[in-house]
Amino acid sequence: MNRNRINIPLKLLYLQGKSPLFRIILNFVFPIMTELKTPDISIIDIDKIRADFPILSDKVNGKPLIYFDNGATSQKPIQVIETITNYYKHQNANIHRGVHTLSQEITVAYENARATVQKHLNALYSHEIIFTSGTTESINLVAHSFAKQFLSNGDEVIVTAMEHHSNILPWQMVCEERGALLKVVPINSDGELILEEYKKLLNKKTKIVAVTHISNTLGTINPVKEIIDLAHAQNIPVLVDGAQAVPHTFVNVQDMDADFYCFSGHKLFGPTGVGVLYGKEKWLNQLPPYKVGGGTIKTVSFERTEYADLPLKFEAGTPHIEGGIGLAVAIDYVNEIGLDKIAAYEHDLLEYATGLLQKTDGVKIIGTAKNKASVISFVVEGLHAFDIGTILDQLGIAVRTGHHCTQPLMTHYCIQGTVRAAFAFYNTKQEIDLFIQGLERAIKMLR
Amino acid sequence: MSIEETEKEIVEEFDMFDDWMQKYEHLIDLGKSLPMISEGEKTDDRLIKGCQSRVWLKSELKNGKIIYTADSDAIITKGMVALMVRVLSDHTPDEIINAKMEFVEKVGLTKHLSPTRSNGLLSMIKQMKMDAVAYKTMG
Ligand SMILES: Cc1ncc(COP(=O)(O)O)c(C=O)c1O
Numbered sequence: 001m002n003r004n005r006i007n008i009p010l011k012l013l014y015l016q017g018k019s020p021l022f023r024i025i026l027n028f029v030f031p032i033m034t035e036l037k038t039p040d041i042s043i044i045d046i047d048k049i050r051a052d053f054p055i056l057s058d059k060v061n062g063k064p065l066i067y068f069d070n071g072a073t074s075q076k077p078i079q080v081i082e083t084i085t086n087y088y089k090h091q092n093a094n095i096h097r098g099v100h101t102l103s104q105e106i107t108v109a110y111e112n113a114r115a116t117v118q119k120h121l122n123a124l125y126s127h128e129i130i131f132t133s134g135t136t137e138s139i140n141l142v143a144h145s146f147a148k149q150f151l152s153n154g155d156e157v158i159v160t161a162m163e164h165h166s167n168i169l170p171w172q173m174v175c176e177e178r179g180a181l182l183k184v185v186p187i188n189s190d191g192e193l194i195l196e197e198y199k200k201l202l203n204k205k206t207k208i209v210a211v212t213h214i215s216n217t218l219g220t221i222n223p224v225k226e227i228i229d230l231a232h233a234q235n236i237p238v239l240v241d242g243a244q245a246v247p248h249t250f251v252n253v254q255d256m257d258a259d260f261y262c263f264s265g266h267k268l269f270g271p272t273g274v275g276v277l278y279g280k281e282k283w284l285n286q287l288p289p290y291k292v293g294g295g296t297i298k299t300v301s302f303e304r305t306e307y308a309d310l311p312l313k314f315e316a317g318t319p320h321i322e323g324g325i326g327l328a329v330a331i332d333y334v335n336e337i338g339l340d341k342i343a344a345y346e347h348d349l350l351e352y353a354t355g356l357l358q359k360t361d362g363v364k365i366i367g368t369a370k371n372k373a374s375v376i377s378f379v380v381e382g383l384h385a386f387d388i389g390t391i392l393d394q395l396g397i398a399v400r401t402g403h404h405c406t407q408p409l410m411t412h413y414c415i416q417g418t419v420r421a422a423f424a425f426y427n428t429k430q431e432i433d434l435f436i437q438g439l440e441r442a443i444k445m446l447r
Numbered sequence: 448m449s450i451e452e453t454e455k456e457i458v459e460e461f462d463m464f465d466d467w468m469q470k471y472e473h474l475i476d477l478g479k480s481l482p483m484i485s486e487g488e489k490t491d492d493r494l495i496k497g498c499q500s501r502v503w504l505k506s507e508l509k510n511g512k513i514i515y516t517a518d519s520d521a522i523i524t525k526g527m528v529a530l531m532v533r534v535l536s537d538h539t540p541d542e543i544i545n546a547k548m549e550f551v552e553k554v555g556l557t558k559h560l561s562p563t564r565s566n567g568l569l570s571m572i573k574q575m576k577m578d579a580v581a582y583k584t585m586g
Binding site for chain 2 (some may be wrong): 383384387
């Protein structure tokens with residue numbers, strides 16, 4: 001019976017494409033009508049948005065797909081998909097190399113994409129935007145280059161207990177290489193950083209702080225501005241892992257005063273294999289290149305090489321050209337909807353799902369911070385996350401199960417893993433209803 | 448019953464179910480009925496590491512035949528483990544080494560054996576066979 005509830009909007013989408021009149025009613029009249037009654041559901045035009053994501057009308061295991069694994073990666077709107085195919089059909093050429101038209105045009109498009117990212121993060125200069133392969137590479141770049149220049153025996157690097165392995169291992173590695181110490185800011189039982197402990201960790205030996213903006217496992221939104229202010233008071237730079245933040249919130253790197261900010265395109269409705277490192281000019285100029293090769297130089301001889309200026313100094317080799325361009329389209333897409341509206345809509349989903357989960361027998365939510373993004377991790381008493389994920393998968397519901405690359409966090413909570421539902425702006429309350437029903441069914445089967 | 452006969456029996460058993468949900472229900476029942484390894488015996492050397500669900504495997508040689516006991520912390524994995532034990536346990540090392548395990552594909556469990564499912568099942572079959580090789584060479 002409830003499957004019909006999801007079928008209705010899908011049918012509407014179909015009709016919407018067919019009939020202009022229907023489109024007018026759906027896009028203009030209907031939102032106005034509903035706005036008068038219940039303002040929250042007209043925040044965004046959900047049917048129009050869902051129609052932009054082809055995969056959302058697919059079936060998985062014979063059931064309409066309900067995609068809640070947005071923390072791992074997000075789905076792509078048709079605008080991004082078409083940008084990539086169009087690139088290969090009509091634009092393919094290497095950038096920064098040729099005098100021919102195609103090469104020049106694609107170079108301009110790629111640099112425009114950089115400018116789009118710059119504007120989106122409110123960075124001061126576009127050369128402060130380095131294209132990488134993703135968050136992981138961005139953090140590795142900073143960790144290795146920064147350590148080479150600034151980290152020595154006895155120095156300290158601060159991370160937090162809720163970091164993704166990608167924001168632990170690079171630091172652990174360079175600390176081991178340089179004889180430096182990795183210090184960890186602990187969290188409280190709600191999954192919030194204990195700032196008092198953080199303050200105690202900051203000292204003269206601290207060379208850099210690396211902290212996640214939003215926890216991929218707990219959903220906690222960290223007070224990054226405060227964390228940065230405290231570090232800056234002692235002239236310590238801060239790297240922010242924004243992988244989970246950019247899809248959900250406005251990021252203003254100048255206001256936040258981050259020294260480095262990293263994110264991945266694929267979690268922001270863009271292509272996989274492309275990511276961003278924002279770095280303040282003054283820091284990026286002081287760091288040596290992390291990988292070298294074609295494109296990173298001014299002059300090369302066998303005796304000496306003079307490296308190019310920012311950003312090319314950090315972009316050796318042919319980059320992920322269509323990735324960068326696709327990412328810019330994804331950013332435009334998100335901005336067209338409006339990140340403030342997205343945040344409000346997702347918050348509504350979060351509260352709705354949290355309320356229902358709290359009422360579900362045996363469910364315990366892991367991560368109950370006051371300030372949370374639309375990510376819910378939970379465990380079910382006596383049951384294994386793998387089993388729940390497997391049954392939900394049979395029902396077409398995609399969730400993440402396991403430790404989410406945050407093993408130290410699992411150790412903190414004394415659990416093996418959680419089930420995680422992470423919502424994006426294309427998810428709906430109807431989907432959450434079906435998810436809860438599926439979960440109840442799974443629990444009944446497994447008990 | 449020979450290994451092949453047990454395999455055939457399992458294939459027939461699963462053929463009775465129309466959809467995967469029923470197959471899972473059956474696996475869960477099998478998992479619940481599997482004799483467990485006692486907590487004290489769940490030592491690290493018996494642990495087969497998968498990414499998500501963990502599997503413990505114990506093997507003993509009795510009258511020239513290997514007796515397997517196994518356990519998992521996830522119930523669906525445990526059901527699959529129960530099938531492996533049912534097929535291979537109580538056979539000679541030679542029989543186990545030569546077992547083709549074709550039922551896995553016929554039942555439709557192959558997707559659960561791909562390394563990416565990382566539930567330790569593939570490693571478990573390998574370990575069962577390696578134990579058989581070890582017992583064989585021990586004589
Ligand atoms: C908080 C956080 N940091 C870093 C990463 C790594 O991102 P990527 O695999 O795209 O490099 C992730 C991805 O799961 C994440 O959630």
